[in-house]
Amino acid sequence: MQLQAYICGAPIEDFALVSDTAYVAQVSPPKIMRKQVPHSIALLYQNSGRIIRALLEIAMSRKWANASAVLAAMSKSIEKRLWPFQNPLRQSHLQREVIRNLEMYADDFAPIELAEKSAMEVGQLIRSNDKHGSAVLTAAKQFPTIDIRYALRPLSNDMLRVEVTLEKKFVWNANVHDGAEPFYVWIEDETGMSIYQSQHILFRQVTKTIDLEFVVPILSEIPGNITVRVISDRWVGSEDEMVIDLTNLxxxxxxxxxxxxLDLPLLSVGSAFGSSPLRDAYSRLFTTFNPIQTQAFWTLFHTDCNVLLSAPTVSGKSTLVDIAAW
Structure with a gap:
């Protein structure tokens, strides 16, 4: 309850609840309460945020897709004091009146949709003037948005490589985005419960695109689809997904x-090399080849054919490589 009150910004006047909220949220208490709150509580900083971040790391390590997405949203809600269902442009430096009009008249429009309009259109949409429309348009263009492209390349009958290209589609502002914008990127299965592979990336001011490669196992049958999910590590509501249809793969x-x-008689070194100087060199090491060496010797020593030799450890493959070189 205290954590919900902290995220909502609900005014709390009771001293006990104020101290509990400060402890749960790991933030410093209000100025008027700092002299009354114990020093141990005042030193706490972002306790709940750290707990959620730890749970997020556990979920990512265990490849829980749904749990990771939920925990990422929870951690950002605590840090930004903003619920995921609220308008994401609340994180921008907009006036309260502008935010109120935005939520009242244009709450169904995503920032990427607002960014495609003009300042006049945005102003008319939020029932305001062009100046406020321009402020909303600037905030929408600076909201972190990533464009996802992909290419599929089968590696074998049970391995699929997914080449993902992420392109920055927002206007960089050093005062808003600091030095870098971190994102989680992963590929999840058809059910949305398991993560095949994940990466943590950084977009910087000079970064235009980032190319990633993921390898997806195809165990028994080809799934109907897989999903590429991109989630901002800082901004509430900044996430996107690309469903990849695999029905025609x-x-x-x-x-x-x-x-x-083959059950062949073991080949002796003398009959294999004849009068070649190699006969004396190899006869000092062994007198006969083993079954694998016996079967592969003729092709390796007397022809220039390409050979793929798969055999257990300590089966004489290195010796065959030396013979092929001779």
Whole structure:
């Protein structure tokens, strides 16, 4: 309850509730109460915010997509003292009258939609003048918005590489965005419950686009879709998603064929190299090749064919590489 009151900015006059709210929210108490609140409470700073951030790190490490999105929204709500359902332009330096008109007449418009209008259109939309419309337009253009593009590239029958390009679509203001704007980027499954892969990125003033690569496993069957989600680490309401349809995706066919190991008599070093000087060099190490070396020797030593050799550890592959080099 105290945390809700802190986020809402509800006026609290009771001393006990003021101290409880300061402890839960981890903020300094109001000036009029600082002399009355114990020093230990006054030193607390952002307790609930740290707890939510810790839970967010746990959810991200365990790849919980839905829980991570909810915890990210909660942490920003505490830090900004703004509920996710409220107008995100409350975080801008707009006059209270402008914010009130914005929420009353244009609350259904997202900042990216307002940014596409003119100052006159925004002013008419919020039932105000062009000056206030220009202020709202500037705030909408500075609100962090990211454009998402993607490309799919199958790596194998069970691995899909998703190349994601993020483009900055907002006007940078050093007083508003400081030195960098952090974002969480992840790819979640069709159900929206699990994260395949995630990254934490930074947009700076000189950054135009950021290219990322994610690898998505295709275990049994191709899912209907996956989702690329981008969430700001600082701004409430600054998040976007791109649903990638995989219904027409064609993956490479599964190939389970392999070359059987033939039951051949072991090849001796003498018969393999004949009178070559290699005969004396290798005969000091061993007298016969093992079954894998026996089967692969002719192709490696007498032809220039490409060979892919997959064999267990300590099966003589390094020796075959030396022979191929000779």
């Amino acid at each position: 064609v993956m490479p066919a599964r190939n389970d064929q392999y070359t059987p190991l």
